[in-house]
Amino acid sequence: MRYSFRLLRPPEVVVLAVAAAALFLGPAWIDIGYLRLIAEILFVFTMAQMWNLLAGYVGLVSFGHQAFVGIGAYTLFFVSNSLGLSPFVCVPLAGLGCVLTAALLSPFFFRLRDAYFSIAMWVFAEVVRIIVSQSAALGSVYGMPLKTARQIDRIWFTWGCYWWSVGLALASVVVTIVLLRSRVGLGLIAIRENDLAAKSLGINVWSAKLVAFLISSLGSGMAGAGFYMASFHVDPGGAFDVNWVVIMLFIVLLGGLGTVEGPVVGTAVYFILRGFLADTGNWYLIGMGVVAALSVILAPKGIWGALSHRGIELVRLRRNPMLSQRR
Amino acid sequence: MTVTIVGLLVNGLFLGSLYGLIGLGLAFAFGVMRVVNVAHGEFVILAAFIGVTLVPYNPASPLLLVPVVAAIMFMVGWSLQAFLLDRVVGKDQMPALLITFGLSVALRNVFVEIWGADSKSIVVGALKFSSIEVLGIRLGELPMLTFAVAVALFVGLQILLSKTSLGRVIRATADDAETVQLFGVGPRRIYAISMGLAVSASAVAGVLFAMRSSFNPFSGVERLLIAFEVVIIGGVGSLWGALLGGFVLGVSQLVGLYFAPNSGLLYPHLVFFAILMFAPYGISGQRQ
């Protein structure tokens, strides 16, 4: 596998530019009802890519990423409502809130290895959920509406949410590729394989993990803010629900852990299945759990991994942590 | 005032013994096989559901349910290891982590399908509310009984590990699964037995819990997080540490609820974070 010294190759730039153009011009050629659905899909896609960045490339599985979804959403709602700012402007602020949170958590959580990190993140998410649920200023258990959204024309609002979703989705892809081709990224790959060896080579394990963690929290937070912004309402039960991680995990595992294309495939499959299984109540959650568990055993490389085994590879950049498990 | 504080402490100990028991299962599975079973909480709740289901068939004291459910859940844990987790035992924890996470999601929602989403509990009748007064402190009989059972289980497991040949083999397998094969021991068999023991110990906690408070299909998450915190506070690989960790969290919970009745598990979680922040570097998840 050759590593290119250019962070983004010409063919990739072209593809991304064309996709960006087509998507940004969406309002011109896509029906407005579909714009809302696409926005939702792209927000979820962004979250999955961000979870994948941490789990697939750094090897840190987080069962608490719903914390960032919720913190991002609540930050946006609170700041927008209190200061009267346009919600669109508050999306980066939501991201900032999450980055600060992640920065504060990292000194303590990075001491924890593997499963301990994963569950500690979950504990953190629960703590935030309980505190928010008891906070009258944040609407307690019932949540808050996005008051400032009422002042924006409905169609512009839909377009604004849509454009944010497109921007975040594209950014998540570009940032992942660029990061992993950079020096920091090569360090991350070394860490994933064997972090003691990486340390002995002089790679600063801590700061590499931190960069990935901060980016992951930033992206998830902004996507969460965008998602709830588009829903006009946020509540703690939904925003801090561990099912967010279930969705991210399902998409990433099914699509291909540690690949850029994997979450694309996974997100598509997820939403297609959701369309079909919408009326089955619990069964789609049961199905997701079972499929996620089985895919670890039967198809650790995911759908995309299975395809690229046959020579199809879009982005030259693959890192599958589960292939190091030889049995 | 002192009476209240002492009362909170004592009752916190009783609750803590259950927490410790839940954590014990997780600690044991991790100590022997390096597996963190994210579905651990769901197995605790499964035990409670089975207990509830068996209540109508139970001719005598609800405490009889405990060994029956423990035996059933031993088989469940054994099967989980033998048929599912055994394929991913190894140095990398990630596959088992992800599999058990998926399993926990599926199980939670299967519970809803089978038993419905309503809260349930194991009815013990008068025992739930009877209490005795010792030195001015009100002590519930049920909590005392559950405390006795929990401590007995801890002692029993300790005896099993340190005094029996099975315990010796389990400890040796946990130390070095390759070398142990040179002495006629099949590690997979030992792993399955260990998982069976781990799940059944926590199943006992699940049943006892269901006698003192209600639960629903989604309570597994809370149980898992408590179990995990117990293990971290008590020190990975330490049996009695789990009991100690349980006590710390049990007391935190009751003290927290006394001042903030609706806070759920907030205070144990906060105490856990405080310990995490100030603990020595040693909490790296590595076995001592």
Added chain:
Amino acid sequence: MLLKIDGLNTFYGDFQALFDIDSEIDEGEIVAVIGANGAGKSTLLGSINGLSTKKFGRIVFSGTEITGAGADVISRLGVATVPEGRKLFPSLTVAENLLMGNAVRRPGPWTIDRVFELFPALVELRNRNATKISGGQQQMVAIGRALLANPKLLLCDEISLGLSPKVVGDIYQCFEVIKSAGTSVLLVEQDVMRACSAADRFYCLLGGKVSLSGSPDAFDKERISRAYFGA
């Protein structure tokens, strides 16, 4: 013939460690396997006791083919190992480590008391944690543990490694007792003199192949040296 090896080729992943090895051990024999680091000695032991799984050829022990068998099965048939580096169980005491030999459940003359007779130094250490004793004492425990499995064949991997000559000498005295109890021993050693003085026969490995074999008395030092280092 207790153990017969025909055409053994053993691999570590893609790397081939043993090439067409033929060898045999009879009841009551002490056979040494000598060779430099990386010659394949430990791999040979691993092939016999079942820990090295990627192998081709035929290994027959006590009439049963064990080529593809698992290590736990093989140990129950009567092959016990004193692993390189001792590999004592760190959570267990000396006595508990010894008793792990019993996990094989083979009947025979060795009991924990007889092991204490053979290695009296261990008696006062019986309840001490196995990591808190000296290297020589650990080696005794490792041998005792293997003996408690009542093996027909004892595999010893580099037992002199890291120990002082006096301690090694003490330990080697136990082979007389072991041999007289009827157990065969396959002794892997870097210390050629020590191994050849204790053994009835030897094999010398070089680059995964047998470069010399026979009785130690039949060859002079120079001949053995050439086989060891490669001429």
